[in-house]
Amino acid sequence: VQIKPTIRSPRHRLRLLIAILVVGGVVATSLVAGTASGSGKDKITLRVSLFGDFGYHDLYKQYEATHPNIDIKEDIQSYADHHANLAKNLAVGSGADDIEAIEVGFIAQFKSHPNYFVDMNKYGAKKLQKRWLPWKWSQSLARNGVQIGLGTDVGSLGICYRRDLFKQAGLPSGRAAVSKLWPTWQKFMAVGKRFQAHAPHGVSFFDAGSNVFNAMIGQQNPAYYSRSGKVIVGSNPAVKRAWALTMQGIKAHESAGFAAFSNDWNTGFKNGTFATVTCPAWMMGYIQGQAPNTAGKWDIAAVPGGGGNWGGSFLTVPKQGSHQAEAADLVKFLTSPAAEKYVFKQTGNLPSQPALLKSPAVKRFKNPFFNNAPVGNIFATSALKLKPQILGPHHGDIQTAASNAIQRVEQHKQTPAQSWKQFLKDVKAVT
Amino acid sequence: MSERTAMPSVTAAPVRRIGIRSRLHKLDARWSPYLYISPFFLLFIAFGLFPLGYTAWVSLTDRTLLDPHPSFIGLDNYTALIHDSYFWNAVENTLGIWAISTIPQLLIALGLATLLNTGLRARTFFRMSVVLPQVTSLVAVALIFTQLFSRDYGLVNYMLHFVGIHNIDWEAGRLSSWIALSVMVTWRWAGYNALIYLAAMQGIPDELYEAAAIDGAGAWKQFIHVTIPQLRNTIIFTVIISTIGGLQLFTEPYLFEPLKQGATGGSARQYQTVVMYLYEKAFAGTQFKFGYAAAIGWALFLLIALISLVNLLIVRRIRTAEA
Secondary structure, three states: OOHHHHHOHHHHHHHHHHHHHHHHHHHHHHHHHHHHHHHHOOOOEEEEEEEOOOOOHHHHHHHHOOOOEEEEEEOOOOOHHHHHHHHHHHHHHOOOOOOEEEEHHHHHHHHHHHHEEEOOHHHOOOHHHHOOHHHHHHEEEEEOOOOEEEEEEEEEEEEEEEEEHHHHOOOOOOOOHHHHHHHOHHHHHHHHHHHOOOOOOOOOEOOOOHHHHHHHOOOOOOEEEEEEEOEOOOOOEEEEEEEHHHHHHHHOOOOOOOOOOOOOHHHHHHOEEEEEEEEEOOHHHHHHHHHHHHHHOOEEEEEOOOEEEEEEEEEEEEOOOOOOOHHHHHHHHOOOOHHHHHHHHHHEEEEEOHHHOOOOOHHHOHHHOOOOOOOOHHHHHHHOOOOOOOOOOOOHHHHHHHHHHHHHHHHOOOHHHHHHHHHHHHHHHOO | OOHHHHHHHHOOOOOOOHHHHHHHHHHHHHHHHHHHHHHHHHHHHHHEEEEEEHHHHEEEEEEEOOEEEEEEEEEOOHHHOOOHHHHHHHHHHHHHHHHHHHHHHHHHHHHHHHHHHHOOOHHHHHHHOOHHHHOOOOHHHHHHHHHOOOOOOHHHHHHHHHHOOOOOOOOOOOHHHHHHHHHHHHHHHHHHHHHHHHHOOOEEEEEEEEHHHHHOOOOOHHHHHHHHHHHHHHHHHHHHHHHHHHHHHOOHHHOOOOOOOOOOOOOOOOOOOOOHHHHHHOOOOOEEHHHHHHHHHHHHHHHHHHHHHHHHHHHHHHHHHHO
16 A cells, blocks of 8 residues: 555556456456365366267266366367377377277277377276177287277167158068068068058168168178288178178169268158168167157167177277376276266167176166167177177278268269279278 | 668668768668568468478378378379379369359459449448358358258258259269359358459549540440459459469368268269368378378469469460550
C-alpha cells in the first residue's frame, strides 16, 4: 500500500487496481492449480490411441481410482488415419501416444520393426502368456522374441441376419434353422438365390461382396502368405475359390454392392437394404451403433465353413513414450481377463483368452439387440474351432486391393476375369 | 522496389568527403531492404528449399517409412515411375478434374463479379457471402458434398429423379466422379476468384464504359470489349493460381472415397489424383514406400513447373501481341 502517495489521478488509481487484481488473480489461481495437482506424487497423464470405441471408459475410471497418480486420456481416429499416423510418429520419433492399438491387418508390418516398441515380456507379460490363444500371442511376437503388444479381442465369425426380411422372403428365421441352411459357402450363395427370388423390393441378400470374401479368406490357412512368408495370392487355390464364389453371388444379384464402412453402407443398416452381414464379433457393436432403430430385428447364425477370424487388435507401448512402465501396466490391466470380459458385455468384442471363452460368464451371455441370441456361445465356439492364419506384412494392403477388385465387378466396370487380373497386378505393386 | 532502394546511393554519390555516418547510411540504404525481406527467405529455405532437396535425395533411395537405413538406388524410382500405368492414370485424372473444374469456375466467377459490380441492394452482404465457402472447413465441405452425391440416399440423385434420371453412382463412374469433385472445387473457389475479378473491375476507368456507351455498345458488348480485355492480366493470374491448386488436389478426392483404406481413388482408381497416389505409396495401408513417393513428389513438381512455363509463354505472347 506504499504506492498510495505516488498516485495522482483517480484514473491512475483505477488502472493500478485493475493491474493488481489481474496479477493477483493469476497468482492465486496458479497457486490453487498447483496445490490441486501437487497432492500426492506428480500426476502422470497416459494417452491411449485407438481407432474406434473399445469400450474402455469405465475401465479407465476404475484404474484411475486405484492409481491416483494416473490420468488417462483417449484419442480416437479412423482406422486408416490411426495406423498411418502411428507409422509416421514412429518414423519421426515423437508424437505417438503412450499406448497405441494396432489391428491385426497391420500387426505383421509393425512387428517386423520391433525396435520401435517396448518388449512387453520385460514387464512380466511372459508369465501371463498362457492367458491368450496361442496364435493370438504369436501374431504380435516379433522374430527376435520381442512381444510388441498384448491381444485385446479376436474377430471370430458369425452371420448377422435380419429375421423380418428372411420371413418376408419365405425363409426360416430361427437361428438354428438358418444355421442349418448354410453349412458351406456354396449353400450360402444358394440360399441367397432363394432369398432374392422372393425378397422385398430393393433388398439384397448380403451387403458387400468384399465382406463375404473377407470371411472366406479369414477361414483359410494359408491365405495370402505362405509359411515361408511368400505372397501366394495368385497361386493359392483357396483364394481363387473364394473369389469364384463371391463372383457367383454377385452375378445372381445377391450383393447390395456397398463399399464396407462407407456412408451408404451405414445408411443401409438403418434402412434395411440387406438381409445378412458377415459378423466378426466386433461387428455387433458397430451395428448397434449405426442402426439403433433395428434393435430386435437382427439375429446371429453360425458362419458357413466353420471357424474363422477377421480382425481383432493389440495394445502396444511405443518406445518413444516417457512413461513406459506405467503404460505397460495399464496395457496389462486393459487386457486382463476381468477387463476383456467387461468389454465383451459392453461392445461384443470377443476376448482373446481361452479361459474366458470357456467361462460360463461369456458362454451364457445373450445380446438383446440380436433377439437374445446366445452370442457368447456362438462366437466362443467359433473362436475355439479356429485355424490360425499366417499373416504377412502387407495383409491389409492385399485386403484393400481385393475389396477394390470386387467393387469393380459390383459396379459393372470390369468382368470378373479382368478384375482378377488387375487384382494380381495390384498385389504385386503393394507387396 | 529496386528503383527505390537504388535512389539513396545515387544521391549520396556527389558528396566528396564521405564520413562514417554517411557510409553507414549508405550501407543501411543498400542492405536493409534485404534484411527486411530475409525472414521470408529464411523460412523458405527451412520449410521450402530444404524439404525439396531432401525429397530429391530420398527419391534416389529405397527408403521405407519405418526403415531409416535406405540404400542408394540411383534413378530406379524414376524409371519405375515412367512405366507405372497408375501414375499416368493419376496424371490424367488430375488434369481432367482440373479442366472441368477450372473453366466453369472462372466463368462463374466472372459472372458473379459482374453482378456484384452493379448497383445491387445489400451489396456488401452479397460480396461477403461469395467468400463464405472459403472460410468453411475443407473437410466439412468434402463430407457434405460426398453425402449429397451418394448413390442411394444423396440429395443430388433425389433431385435428378424428378427429371427422370435414376440413381447415378457418382463415385463409381470416371466422368461422374470427376464432375462431383469439380462441383466441390468450384463451389469453394468460384467466390474467391469472383472477388479478385471484382477488385480488378473496379479499377477499370469509367471513361472507357462511357466512350463505349456513346459508340452505341450495349451491356454485353461493353462486357466483351471493355471488361474482358481490361481483366486480361487478372484472368491469367487466376488461371495460374488455380492450375497450381488443381494439380495438388488431394483432400476432396481423399474424403470422397468410400473405402477409406487405400487412398486408391475409387475401385478402378477413377479419380485418384497424383497427390493421392503419392499418399497411397507413402502412408496408406502398410506400403510405406517413401523413396517411390518422393519420386512422385518430384515428378509432380516438374509437371507443375512445366505447365507454369507454358502459361508464362502464353502470357508473353499476349504481351507482345499487345505491343
